[in-house]
Amino acid sequence: MNKAALFEQIQKKQSFLCVGLDTDLSKIPSHLLVLDDPIFEFNKQIIDATADLAVAYKPNIAFYEALGAKGWESLKKTLDYIPQEIFTIADAKRGDIGNTSGLYAKAFFEQMDFDSITVAPYMGVDSVKPFLAFEDKWVILLALTSNEGSADFQLIESKYGKPLFQEVLEKSLDWGNTDNMMYVVGATRGEKIGEVRAIVPDHFFLVPGVGAQGGSLEEVAKYGMNASCGLLVNSSRGIIYASKGQDFASAARQEAQKLQEEMKDLLTRYCH
Numbered sequence: 001m002n003k004a005a006l007f008e009q010i011q012k013k014q015s016f017l018c019v020g021l022d023t024d025l026s027k028i029p030s031h032l033l034v035l036d037d038p039i040f041e042f043n044k045q046i047i048d049a050t051a052d053l054a055v056a057y058k059p060n061i062a063f064y065e066a067l068g069a070k071g072w073e074s075l076k077k078t079l080d081y082i083p084q085e086i087f088t089i090a091d092a093k094r095g096d097i098g099n100t101s102g103l104y105a106k107a108f109f110e111q112m113d114f115d116s117i118t119v120a121p122y123m124g125v126d127s128v129k130p131f132l133a134f135e136d137k138w139v140i141l142l143a144l145t146s147n148e149g150s151a152d153f154q155l156i157e158s159k160y161g162k163p164l165f166q167e168v169l170e171k172s173l174d175w176g177n178t179d180n181m182m183y184v185v186g187a188t189r190g191e192k193i194g195e196v197r198a199i200v201p202d203h204f205f206l207v208p209g210v211g212a213q214g215g216s217l218e219e220v221a222k223y224g225m226n227a228s229c230g231l232l233v234n235s236s237r238g239i240i241y242a243s244k245g246q247d248f249a250s251a252a253r254q255e256a257q258k259l260q261e262e263m264k265d266l267l268t269r270y271c272h
């Protein structure tokens with residue numbers, strides 16, 4: 001899926017919502033635990049309940065690989081269940097020397113048919129380029145993350161007098177293009193989103209941190225939206241764990257719908 005097709009989905013659904021599938025056996029409703037694959041059953045019901053409201057799904061790979069082979073199986077079944085027109089993100093935060101990155105890319109783009117993968121920029125261009133060699137696939141590069149510890153490195157001043165996240169953005173600009181690179185920018189850094197947008201005016205951002213982490217959707221849109229929307233805003237726990245009961249899927253839908261309604265309004269106000 002390219003940038004134009006993604007924007008088309010956003011316009012059609014009046015939504016830039018990414019539902020995070022951070023599915024944890026200790027948090028899902030207990031009535032599912034007797035089933036053969038509770039993780040997949042939970043995801044399936046969440047997808048059924050939210051697919052008309054979401055333009056992307058983001059399974060965080062840690063939640064699946066922590067369960068070993070069975071977790072990978074649940075992940076693959078989940079990925080295959082997501083409707084074709086919905087953008088998929090492997091939140092895996094990979095990146096290594098070139099030949100190893102190439103194999104990570106094969107794992108997520110060939111063994112599994114994800115549209116995109118999150119990649120850490122720390123090891124530089126040769127650790128990122130192997131992911132970009134895959135046609136119609138995206139790299140989502142960590143730029144300014146939502147956690148408190150992001151200040152430890154991402155906000156320190158480089159020898160050129162700029163914060164490190166700014167160096168990452170500027171340096172990586174010509175590694176890919178607006179049809180195969182996005183950036184992770186945390187919603188908890190509302191005041192900085194405008195700074196990031198000024199450096200990369202046309203790229204999409206994946207924005208985690210609304211919901212459970214308390215980031216403001218209004219601020220994200222105000223400072224980060226561009227003429228093609230340019231935003232995929234993720235919420236994981238705030239949607240998928242809205243209820244621990246039999247009604248978990250309808251409760252998830254309600255939370256997703258609240259965000260979608262706000263997004264519809266924000267698109268009218270800021271997407272031009």
Ligand SMILES: O=c1ccn([C@@H]2O[C@H](COP(=O)(O)O)[C@@H](O)[C@H]2O)c(=O)[nH]1
Nearest residue numbers: 060145146186208211212213235236237
């Ligand atoms: O900067 C980042 C990068 C990734 N994440 C991931 O996004 C989700 C957020 O989950 P919530 O439950 O909505 O807080 C999770 O998978 C993180 O690992 C992030 O939060 N911040």
